[in-house]
Amino acid sequence: GENVEQHPSTLSVQEGDSAVIKCTYSDSASNYFPWYKQELGKRPQLIIDIRSNVGEKKDQRIAVTLNKTAKHFSLHITETQPEDSAVYFCAAGISSGSARQLTFGSGTQLTVLP
Amino acid sequence: DGGITQSPKYLFRKEGQNVTLSCEQNLNHDAMYWYRQDPGQGLRLIYYSQIVNDFQKGDIAEGYSVSREKKESFPLTVTSAQKNPTAFYLCASRDPGQGSYEQYFGPGTRLTVT
Numbered sequence A: 001g002e003n004v005e006q007h008p009s010t011l012s013v014q015e016g017d018s019a020v021i022k023c024t025y026s027d028s029a030s031n032y033f034p035w036y037k038q039e040l041g042k043r044p045q046l047i048i049d050i051r052s053n054v055g056e057k058k059d060q061r062i063a064v065t066l067n068k069t070a071k072h073f074s075l076h077i078t079e080t081q082p083e084d085s086a087v088y089f090c091a092a093g094i095s096s097g098s099a100r101q102l103t104f105g106s107g108t109q110l111t112v113l114p
Numbered sequence B: 001d002g003g004i005t006q007s008p009k010y011l012f013r014k015e016g017q018n019v020t021l022s023c024e025q026n027l028n029h030d031a032m033y034w035y036r037q038d039p040g041q042g043l044r045l046i047y048y049s050q051i052v053n054d055f056q057k058g059d060i061a062e063g064y065s066v067s068r069e070k071k072e073s074f075p076l077t078v079t080s081a082q083k084n085p086t087a088f089y090l091c092a093s094r095d096p097g098q099g100s101y102e103q104y105f106g107p108g109t110r111l112t113v114t
Helices: none
Strands: A004-007 A010-014 A019-025 A032-038 A045-051 A056-059 A062-067 A072-077 A086-096 A099-104 A108-113 B004-007 B010-013 B019-025 B031-037 B043-051 B054-057 B064-066 B076-078 B087-094 B103-105 B109-113
Touching (some): A032 A062, A032 A099, A072 A086, A099 B043, B019 B087, B043 B064
Parallel strands (some): A010 A108, B010 B109
Antiparallel strands (some): A004 A019, A032 A086, A056 A062, A062 A072, B019 B076, B031 B043, B064 B076, B087 B109
């Protein structure tokens, strides 16, 4: 099955700096790559996603890049703010008929220091 | 908060007892999922259901059971056979839109077994 590795497990940055989180996946059939943000004690929420036919996607301060050949994708957060502090999960999505599954990375605890 | 609910928020059980976690959604989503979250391990898929009266095992189904008698409901039973049941359990549902992978999560149930 699919295996997703995520690095780093913890990341501390100064407010205003950029943060980058990287993930690799193993199954070349995966074609959907979402990023979820989970604040302490709360549900994961989708912040951005990308399909395999796209190399980069931006949404304000957040961007995701995908390298299909190397099977890796990254989350970039610019001008970080204290409210960006949370756990971030990457995932790889694969379809089998109408079924669609996500395999998640192990998460990155991002701390933005004021 | 999106129409997917889980109850209770916290659940305490004695070892050897079965316990059922509730998941309800009013989003008209066909697909529903159960994940287990442990510190440092991300989200791992327990069971998923594409349609009423049908469900499949995920990566860590041993010691768990589910039912899907109604579209809106996907309860998870943690049986006494689950060796390490203490965890945060998340339910999710998926938008049935064509080609959609996006999953919406419930608020989670934190189960503690002593």
